[in-house]
Amino acid sequence: MRKVFIDNIEVPLETITYNEGLNFNRFFKDTIIKTYRFYLSKQDFIEVIEPHYIVVRDEIELDDQTHNETSDFKESGYCGFLELLEKPKYLYEIFSWYLRHYLFLTYMKNKNAKFVINSIDSVIVGDEIEITGKAFVKKQFISLQ
Secondary structure: OEEEEEOOEEEOHHHEEEOOOOOOOOOOOOOOEEEEEEEEEHHHHHHHHHHHHHHHHHHHHHHHHHHOOOOHHHHOOOOOHHHHOOOHHHHHHHHHHHHHHHHHHHHOEOOOOOEEEOOOOEEEEOOEEEEEEEEEEOHHHHOOO
16 A cells, blocks of 8 residues: 655655655755655565665674764664664654655656656655655646646
8 A cells, every 4th residue: 555645635656756866855846746645555664664774774783893983773772673664753864764665666657757756755654654745846847737
């Protein structure tokens, strides 16, 4: 189960893509910004993210120890992924900074899509996963609004 809503209207998943560039979370003045909500099953979320989480967590733990640093991973106790799902603050921070591209590139690869996910406001765990944020409308679709 995967659903996407733009401004509270369900749209086909194929109409959404993801900004994987360094300008993620930056919006230009002439951009039309929309809110999005992306829902997927908890199982889909775990299957896509957990393997990457383990690799990143282990790399960050080594880095924290080597350089005597503190990270969200350290503050969360370098916990397993299922435990992280029960720690909303750390889930949001870790997903937003380290793992978002694995999920979005799995489900949102259409370069001809109308909307581009460009920020994350929340990651909410319930019976399903809800990810919210802002998307922008690609310029070639603006006149069609």
